[in-house]
Amino acid sequence: MASLLELQRSFGAALRGGADSATVDDAARACGLEPPANLSIYRHNSDHAFRSALEIGFPVLRRRVGDDYFRQLAHHYRVACPSRSGDLHWAGQDFSVFLAEHLRGGDYAWLADLARLEWGREAAAVCAELPALGADALRKYPAEMLEHLTFTLQPSLRLVESPFPVFSVWFANQGENASPVDQSAGRECGMIRLRSNSMEVTRLAPDLFSCMDSLVHGATLGEAVTAANVGESRLIEVLGFLFSSSLVSSLTPAPGRRQGTSS
Amino acid sequence: MANLDSRGLATEPIPARAGIGFRSVHHDAWSADGKSSRPAVGWIEAHTENYFHDGGAAARALERARADYPLSLHGVGLGLGSAEGVDRAHLARVRAAIRRFEPALVSEHACWGRVDGECFNDLLPLPYTDEAVRVLARQVREAQDFLGSQLLIENVSTYVTFAHSHLSEWEFLSAVVADSGCGLLLDVNNIFVSACNLGLDAHAFIAGIPRAAVQEIHLAGHARNGDVLIDDHGSRVCAEVWELYAAALARFGAQPTLIEWDTDIPPLATLVEEAHRADRMLEGLRGLAA
Numbered sequence: 001m002a003s004l005l006e007l008q009r010s011f012g013a014a015l016r017g018g019a020d021s022a023t024v025d026d027a028a029r030a031c032g033l034e035p036p037a038n039l040s041i042y043r044h045n046s047d048h049a050f051r052s053a054l055e056i057g058f059p060v061l062r063r064r065v066g067d068d069y070f071r072q073l074a075h076h077y078r079v080a081c082p083s084r085s086g087d088l089h090w091a092g093q094d095f096s097v098f099l100a101e102h103l104r105g106g107d108y109a110w111l112a113d114l115a116r117l118e119w120g121r122e123a124a125a126v127c128a129e130l131p132a133l134g135a136d137a138l139r140k141y142p143a144e145m146l147e148h149l150t151f152t153l154q155p156s157l158r159l160v161e162s163p164f165p166v167f168s169v170w171f172a173n174q175g176e177n178a179s180p181v182d183q184s185a186g187r188e189c190g191m192i193r194l195r196s197n198s199m200e201v202t203r204l205a206p207d208l209f210s211c212m213d214s215l216v217h218g219a220t221l222g223e224a225v226t227a228a229n230v231g232e233s234r235l236i237e238v239l240g241f242l243f244s245s246s247l248v249s250s251l252t253p254a255p256g257r258r259q260g261t262s263s
Numbered sequence: 264m265a266n267l268d269s270r271g272l273a274t275e276p277i278p279a280r281a282g283i284g285f286r287s288v289h290h291d292a293w294s295a296d297g298k299s300s301r302p303a304v305g306w307i308e309a310h311t312e313n314y315f316h317d318g319g320a321a322a323r324a325l326e327r328a329r330a331d332y333p334l335s336l337h338g339v340g341l342g343l344g345s346a347e348g349v350d351r352a353h354l355a356r357v358r359a360a361i362r363r364f365e366p367a368l369v370s371e372h373a374c375w376g377r378v379d380g381e382c383f384n385d386l387l388p389l390p391y392t393d394e395a396v397r398v399l400a401r402q403v404r405e406a407q408d409f410l411g412s413q414l415l416i417e418n419v420s421t422y423v424t425f426a427h428s429h430l431s432e433w434e435f436l437s438a439v440v441a442d443s444g445c446g447l448l449l450d451v452n453n454i455f456v457s458a459c460n461l462g463l464d465a466h467a468f469i470a471g472i473p474r475a476a477v478q479e480i481h482l483a484g485h486a487r488n489g490d491v492l493i494d495d496h497g498s499r500v501c502a503e504v505w506e507l508y509a510a511a512l513a514r515f516g517a518q519p520t521l522i523e524w525d526t527d528i529p530p531l532a533t534l535v536e537e538a539h540r541a542d543r544m545l546e547g548l549r550g551l552a553a
Contacts, residue, residue, distance in 0.1 A: 001427055004394050005346035005378070011387065012378040032390075032426025038460070038491065041422045046383040053384075083382040086340020086353045087312040091384075126316030156318070197320045 007031050014039055015046050016082070050078050053091040057122045060173045061114050076102065089126065092119055110164035110183055117166050120158035120192040121199055127156035129194055132246035135239065145253060147222030151215045151242070152250040156194035159204075159213050163187050167203045195246065211238050220254045268365070272329045277367045277479070279517035279545060280305030281538035282335070284524060287313075289531045290324040301331060302531055304538050306367075308521050311338040314364060315356040325364060335368040335479065335521070336360060337448075341406065342376025343416075344389045344399040349406060350377065358410050368479060368519070370415035370448045371406070373399060373436060390425035391435035400442035407445065415478055416440075417448040420456040420485075420494035432457070433471030440476045447472065449515070450481035451508045452500065452523075456492045469511050477515040482508060482541060483523035497526035500537060509544060517545045 002010070014027030024043065028036035051074045055062055062070040081094045096119055100112035132154070138146060160166070165185040172178045189209040192201050204212070207228045214224035225235055242248050266274045285293065285307040292302060307328060313321055314336075325334075341353055361369060374386040389395045399416075407414050418436060430438070440447060449472065458465040482505075484498030500508075500522070512518070522537040 003346070004390070004392070004398055007390060007425070007427065008346050008375055008378040008387075012381065012383065015383055016381070028423075033423040034426065035423065038422040041491065041493065042383075042385060042387060045385045049384045083384055084380060086342060086350060086376060086382055086384065087315055087356070088340075088384050089312070089315070126319040126322075128317035194318065197323060 002030075011039075011042075015043050016079070047075075047078070049088060050074065050083060050091055053088040054095065057092040058095065058115055058118045060170050061111060061118060063173050063176065063178075064114070064169065065108075065111065073099070073102070089122070092122060095119060110162070110166060110169075113160070113162035113164055113166045114169055116162070117160045117170055117190075117192065117201075120160055121201065124156040124158050124192050124194050125199055127154075127194055129156065129196070130154060130249035133243065133248045133251065135243035137243075137248070137251055138239070141251070141253070147220060147225070148254045149221050149251050150218060150254055151221065151248055152252070153212070153216055153242075153247050154193055154195075154249055156192075157212075157216065157247060158192040159189070159209060159216060160192065161187070161189040161209060161213075167201070170201060193247070207234065208238055208241060212242070267330060270365075272365050273331060273333055274365075275333045275367070277333050277335055277519040278305045279519055281520045281522060281541035281545065282306035282308055282332075283522050283531075283534045283538050285309040285325060285328060285334075286525070286528055287321055287324070288528050289534075290320065292531050293328040294324060302535050304332070304535060305542075306333040306335065306519060308335040308337050308523075309364075311336045311357055311360050311369075312340045314360045322363075329364060334364055334366040335370065335519070336364065336366040337417075338369075338371045339386065340376065340382075340384070341371050342374060342382070342387070343371055343402045343406060344373065344375035344395060345377045345402075346375070346398055347378060347380075349402050351409075354406055354409055357406075361410060361412060368415060369410065369412050370417055370479065371403075372417045372419050373439065374419045386419040388419065388421045388423060388425070389435075391428035391430040391432060392425075393430075396430075396435060396438045396442060400439045403439065403443040403445045407443070413444065413446060415446045415448040417450050417481065418453050418457075419450075420453040420460075420492075422460050422491065424461055431468075431471065432463070433468050437471065437473055437476070440473060446478040447476040448479045448481060449477045449511060449518075450483070451511050452481065452483040452485055452504050453494060455501075455504050455507055456485050456494045459492045465507055466510060469507070469514055472514075474515060477511075477518055480508070480511060480515075480518050480520045481523050482520060482537075483525075495526050496523045499533075500540075505540075505544075508541070512544060512548050517548050520545065 010027050010030040014024045028039045054074050077098045083091055096112050096115035099115050103109045165181055165188045167188045167190045169181045172181050190203040207230050210228035211224045214227045268274050283304050372386050376383055454465050454468050482500045483496045486493045486495045520541045522534055
């Protein structure tokens with residue numbers, strides 16, 4: 001008699017057995033299942049659960065490509081990147097990476113970046129929201145210290161940059177029957193974040209995006225400003241945006257510069 | 264007014280009344296101002312995996328509802344009958360959810376879901392063999408030790424039998440209870456679905472389960488696809504399942520009873536109506552006992 005592990009391996013093979021009904025029947029017989037045809041119910045359930053998780057997470061992508069093509073993409077993705085978790089929330093976390101490879105060099109390569117934007121929304125939606133600092137938190141530091149501060153931004157913040165106008169696509173496709181967006185419109189960048197239980201998707205100017213990206217990766221304010229080539233007057237606008245958007249949760253002097261911490 | 268702990272969570276045990284599932288489409292109703300405008304049910308049940316995350320609207324809504332209702336956390340992703348072992352990372356997330364929401368009951372399923380690292384995200388059937396009893400009971404014990412909480416294990420709807428099975432489903436579940444110390448969440452709709460699909464005697468199932476093991480009951484609707492009943496939780500409880508529920512109450516006494524409805528979820532009033540029907544049967548049982 002087959003061991004439990006051997007039975008489950010045969011059963012699993014049948015669940016991922018594609019459209020070949022002979023494979024499924026063989027596996028059903030190997031498991032000693034009666035009636036063998038009912039194995040298809042489990043195949044359907046498993047496939048449906050995975051695809052539904054993707055449909056919930058990637059509504060704009062689905063709208064752009066249509067149900068049939070989305071179903072194909074979901075199937076190929078599941079074969080390449082099967083679920084590894086009992087929590088289907090994470091089923092879509094590698095979808096954009098898969099699409100980048102699957103669609104590389106074709107006319108629809110931009111769909112991978114659209115998927116990255118949509119996954120950013122999914123991931124941000126379940127993050128904690130930390131109390132935000134106001135701009136007056138900067139007053140606790142002497143002027144010469146400001147460039148040495150590192151910023152902790154909200155955990156939900158996701159920054160997305162693409163050579164394609166994926167934010168325009170996302171905004172245009174919040175309802176059915178949207179007009180196509182001209183992909184030659186070029187690069188866009190923006191942010192996704194959770195705020196008061198609502199998701200915000202915002203296009204950002206390139207210098208603001210660059211500055212925020214550096215801060216997220218641990219750069220000091222001085223390093224971020226230099227990398228983004230932000231001048232003094234623009235810096236005031238950047239800081240105004242960060243604080244007025246409640247994005248800053250703590251400020252910390254870089255190591256070797258500690259005179260005090262605000263959080 | 265519910266008794267609250269220092270974190271503002273209701274501390275009462277799950278009463279022997281009807282409860283309903285806590286679903287995102289009804290979040291506004293659960294957090295309505297004023298207790299009188301909130302659903303008049305005895306308790307709520309939430310799917311554990313929906314509350315694995317630090318933040319988000321769902322977690323906040325459940326935290327608010329916990330001030331007013333005792334909670335049961337019902338998991339669908341552990342697959343404790345998987346021969347390759349328990350997913351410790353998943354188990355750690357279950358424990359974090361238990362610490363955060365302080366449920367009065369914690370439940371999972373008598374099924375498997377993972378092999379060679381791949382999850383199928385479904386409640387897959389086990390053969391009813393001595394080996395499967397040993398594997399499931401061992402992993403239920405392991406989970407209970409890790410979680411610091413007794414688990415209730417639910418019978419699943421099944422569409423196939425294994426030639427390897429030499430135990431009935433009720434003998435299998437009884438052996439797991441005896442070996443692991445877990446309780447049972449008896450899903451009466453699942454008994455009905457499996458009995459119809461596989462030609463079993465639903466009343467023999469109920470008669471074969473140890474009286475003291477059952478601590479919660481589930482009721483739900485199902486769909487028919489040709490000759491097969493599909494456990495889709497997408498409609499009202501059917502007359503045959505209400506009859507079987509009466510038989511279950513006669514054997515197990517008044518038990519917390521959940522109305523499950525997970526697809527094509529109707530307005531909250533419909534769920535409350537179904538719950539009140541179960542409440543009337545529970546009250547009738549108490550009247551008989553008085």
